[in-house]
Amino acid sequence: MPQRIRFTASRAPAAIEALAALTSAYGQADVRQAEVIVALGGDGFMLQTLHSTKGRDLPVYGMNCGTIGFLMNAYAADDLPARLAAAEEAVIHPLSMQAINTKGKQTEALAINEVSLLRQGPQAAKLRISIDGRERMPELVCDGALVATPAGSTAYNYSAHGPILPIGADVLALTAIAAFRPRRWRGALLPMSGVVRFDVLDPEKRPVMADADSRSSVRDVASVEIRSERSVRHRLLFDPGHGLEERLIGEQFV
Numbered sequence: 001m002p003q004r005i006r007f008t009a010s011r012a013p014a015a016i017e018a019l020a021a022l023t024s025a026y027g028q029a030d031v032r033q034a035e036v037i038v039a040l041g042g043d044g045f046m047l048q049t050l051h052s053t054k055g056r057d058l059p060v061y062g063m064n065c066g067t068i069g070f071l072m073n074a075y076a077a078d079d080l081p082a083r084l085a086a087a088e089e090a091v092i093h094p095l096s097m098q099a100i101n102t103k104g105k106q107t108e109a110l111a112i113n114e115v116s117l118l119r120q121g122p123q124a125a126k127l128r129i130s131i132d133g134r135e136r137m138p139e140l141v142c143d144g145a146l147v148a149t150p151a152g153s154t155a156y157n158y159s160a161h162g163p164i165l166p167i168g169a170d171v172l173a174l175t176a177i178a179a180f181r182p183r184r185w186r187g188a189l190l191p192m193s194g195v196v197r198f199d200v201l202d203p204e205k206r207p208v209m210a211d212a213d214s215r216s217s218v219r220d221v222a223s224v225e226i227r228s229e230r231s232v233r234h235r236l237l238f239d240p241g242h243g244l245e246e247r248l249i250g251e252q253f254v
Contacts, residue, residue, distance in 0.1 A: 003084055006034035008049055010041030015065035021077055034058060036084055036237070040075075042066020043155075047112055047213055050234045054110070061087060061237035070154055070247060073239050087237035090167055090244040092151045096229040099210040099218040102203050109216035112234065113152025115226045116177075116211050117198055118144040120219060124180055125208045126201035131194050139201060140185070143178035144208075147196050147226045151244065154251050161186055164252050167244045172196070172228065196226045 006029045009019035018040045029035075039049040039062045046062045053060065061084055062072035073083075094110040101107070119125040119142075127145060129137040148157035150165035153173055158164060162175030174196060175187040190196065200208045203222055210218045238244060 003035045003081060004029035004033055005080070005084070006031050006037045008037060008039050008045075010045035010048075010066065012041060012065055015040040015045070018063065018065050018075060018077070022080065025077060026080060036061060038063060038080070038084075039072075040065045041072075042069055043071045046071040047215075050112055050236075051110065051213070051215065054232060054234075057233070057235070059087075059089060059235040059237050070251075071151075071236065071244070073237075073242065083239060084237065086240055088240055088243045090151075090236045090238065092149065092167070092234050092236065092244075094229050094232055094234070095147060095149060095172075095212070096227050097210065097212045097216070098225045099221050100223050101218060102220045102222045107216070107218045109212040110229060110232065111152075111212035111216075112149065113155045113213050114146045114148040114157055115213075115224070116144060116146035116156060117200075117208050117221070117224060118177070118211065120207040120209050123206045126206055127208070128199040128201055129174075130197040130199070131190060133195070133197075136188075137182075139181070140176060140179065141181040142176050145174065145176050145187070145198065147190075148173045148175065149228070150248070154248065158251075163189065164248055165189075167248055192228045194227070198224045198226075 009015040037060045063075040064072035094112045097109045097115045099107045124141050127140045150167045153165040160175050160177045162173045170192045172190045179185045210221045210224045
């Protein structure tokens with residue numbers, strides 16, 4: 001029996017054109033009855049789709065109509081039901097961010113790739129880092145720092161010279177962005193169960209913002225706690241031999 005497919009597309013002209021072609025060929029299932037979502041666009045749109053379908057436990061199969069497409073499959077209109085049936089599934093869990101600003105307001109958000117802290121002004125940020133309630137670094141002077149999931153380790157984390165993590169690794173990457181003191185400190189690997197806390201030192205003089213997947217930003221933060229949210233899962237589908245595990249390995253040999 002053919003799967004009930006719900007197609008979604010970014011605003012890119014190529015994605016809109018693909019949406020018209022695919023819905024004409026395979027129909028468009030009602031979102032409440034869909035068995036699988038096919039997302040047409042790039043990695044940014046894939047993240048948007050995963051966030052918007054949180055809690056529905058629907059597999060998402062991406063087809064690249066954007067630029068990089070690390071989380072996407074190659075675009076092809078032919079034999080889509082067969083590709084979906086043969087696809088391999090990867091399950092990922094997001095990060096939970098709890099940020100408190102200098103006025104005491106708390107903001108919560110989820111991040112599939114990373115939670116990042118970035119300086120707001122011309123002066124470097126000063127951060128204190130604690131893991132599971134234990135202070136590990138009394139002062140990190142930097143442009144910022146981030147915590148990345150394995151799925152997000154090839155995104156901003158990799159650009160900041162952080163490690164690429166295998167999708168099955170039970171670890172998170174804590175990566176510094178342009179560390180000044182300690183000089184050239186690039187970060188650490190942490191257990192997935194760990195709770196990371198950043199306290200902003202001198203937030204009035206050196207303001208810092210927190211960001212979850214470039215979607216939820218909080219300015220003038222005083223502290224941020226980050227942990228893996230195991231109660232939420234996202235199901236990604238990939239063509240056989242081109243799954244997320246293979247992509248993460250292959251990216252290290254480019």
